[in-house]
Amino acid sequence: MLGVVIGGSAGSFPIVTNILAALPKNYPYPLFLCLHRLKHVRTGFVEALSLKSALPIHEPHDREQVLPGHVYLAPANYHMYITTSGTCISLSTEEVVNHSRPSIDITFCSAAKTFGSKCVGILLSGANKDGALGCKAIKDAGATVIVQAPDECQVRTMTLAAMKATTVDFVFSSHQIISYLQKLNG
Amino acid sequence: METIAEQDIITLKKVLRDSGGYDFSNYSTKSFVRRMEKILYDYKMDIYTLINTLKLDNELLERVVKDITVNTTEIFRDPAVWQAIKYRLLPKYHSQKEINVWHAGCSIGMEVYSFEILLCELGLFEKTNIYATDLNTDVLATAEKGVYSYRNASEFLDNYTKALCVNPFNYEERISLPISKYMDFDEKKDLLKIKPFLLNKAKFKKHNLVSESNPFNVKYDIIFCRNVLIYFDQYLQNKLYGDFWDCLAENGTLVLGIHESILGAMSAKYEKKGLMYQKKG
Numbered sequence: 001m002l003g004v005v006i007g008g009s010a011g012s013f014p015i016v017t018n019i020l021a022a023l024p025k026n027y028p029y030p031l032f033l034c035l036h037r038l039k040h041v042r043t044g045f046v047e048a049l050s051l052k053s054a055l056p057i058h059e060p061h062d063r064e065q066v067l068p069g070h071v072y073l074a075p076a077n078y079h080m081y082i083t084t085s086g087t088c089i090s091l092s093t094e095e096v097v098n099h100s101r102p103s104i105d106i107t108f109c110s111a112a113k114t115f116g117s118k119c120v121g122i123l124l125s126g127a128n129k130d131g132a133l134g135c136k137a138i139k140d141a142g143a144t145v146i147v148q149a150p151d152e153c154q155v156r157t158m159t160l161a162a163m164k165a166t167t168v169d170f171v172f173s174s175h176q177i178i179s180y181l182q183k184l185n186g
Numbered sequence: 187m188e189t190i191a192e193q194d195i196i197t198l199k200k201v202l203r204d205s206g207g208y209d210f211s212n213y214s215t216k217s218f219v220r221r222m223e224k225i226l227y228d229y230k231m232d233i234y235t236l237i238n239t240l241k242l243d244n245e246l247l248e249r250v251v252k253d254i255t256v257n258t259t260e261i262f263r264d265p266a267v268w269q270a271i272k273y274r275l276l277p278k279y280h281s282q283k284e285i286n287v288w289h290a291g292c293s294i295g296m297e298v299y300s301f302e303i304l305l306c307e308l309g310l311f312e313k314t315n316i317y318a319t320d321l322n323t324d325v326l327a328t329a330e331k332g333v334y335s336y337r338n339a340s341e342f343l344d345n346y347t348k349a350l351c352v353n354p355f356n357y358e359e360r361i362s363l364p365i366s367k368y369m370d371f372d373e374k375k376d377l378l379k380i381k382p383f384l385l386n387k388a389k390f391k392k393h394n395l396v397s398e399s400n401p402f403n404v405k406y407d408i409i410f411c412r413n414v415l416i417y418f419d420q421y422l423q424n425k426l427y428g429d430f431w432d433c434l435a436e437n438g439t440l441v442l443g444i445h446e447s448i449l450g451a452m453s454a455k456y457e458k459k460g461l462m463y464q465k466k467g
Contacts, residue, residue: 043266061447062416083216084202092217092443093258093413112370 002118002186007104009126011154018054034074034107052161055144062091074102079101081110098130108134117142126158136166213420257291264346285314291414292318295329319393332380405435413443427452434465
């Protein structure tokens, strides 16, 4: 199975909303979101993302089975790992990584391990360096890495860090990211 | 970080068992490997040095075991659970003579004190017996003292307010309850201290969930075991859900992490009640 992992922090929420709104019901691949959240807005994320999306969005439970066309949002205060060839999710409360839990590096590295070359990693706007190592892991596994064009990012630190850590495949505007995902054929 | 070969993981688990009596065979392989990778990185050791040293150095072995276990806990983590405990669960016990509660895998005790605060607010503190266990004696020592880093607990104020000052069944109600009733802070010294009257209530004890049975020989009305079983494999999870079932009083409640669920054979023996699980007869 092919999997799409998306990481984002400050400034990424509207982009993620647009991406999810543009994808059709029964999208053939599972999507995994790892978004940093402000500490005081822990809840209501799924509801907010669901408003405009046709896809079922969940904050998964530990050991939840992955289904294509479903969106899995890393729950607040847990790291989210994708395991078992992309068919299962496991959660952990281990130490924060890059000051973050969930950490994008953790979700991305697990995606690289479990999906190998059948993976698309997308990194969006953000104010820290989380996700850079994860992008490198995805790239090293022979899969595709896309970053949101730094000029379009509300905060560009995160995408620039990823571009420094590895050779990304595409630097896309959010419109290009959407049309890439719409046409994606794994 | 270094990746560890499968054979080395097997050797490591064997050394931890033979030299230290700790059985990690039903630990989830993925989390075990992750923890070991972190330990090698932190200790600046390669896997062979570690394995060979563990055989000789018991102190190191104890330290490694402590570092394998994950010790995240927070004051009123996931306020919705605490609201449910306050408004749905605890009121049932007003007429009962005593309440027995076990915090299994209590770490540094933040949830033990969170629960004690709820008991105080509901007037149930005196008649409740609290038992708390962990494998790691360091975290138990911290739990008994009830002294924490203020900075590391920075979210607690927000969680406290949500858990205790908001009534989810009546949003117009705002309960005024200054946190200073239960804790003292020193922001400069980075200290958060649980008030003395809450200390010495819980009985803390070292206990290995994997290899030992009910540590206090009572039946519990409530067992807390939050974000502990996510590190175990399905076999061990199922065994422990069975052990908890045996330890629970009739209609007793098991409180798990909000993203944990009982899967497999034992799921038939519990009924999901909102964010908690109730023992079925």
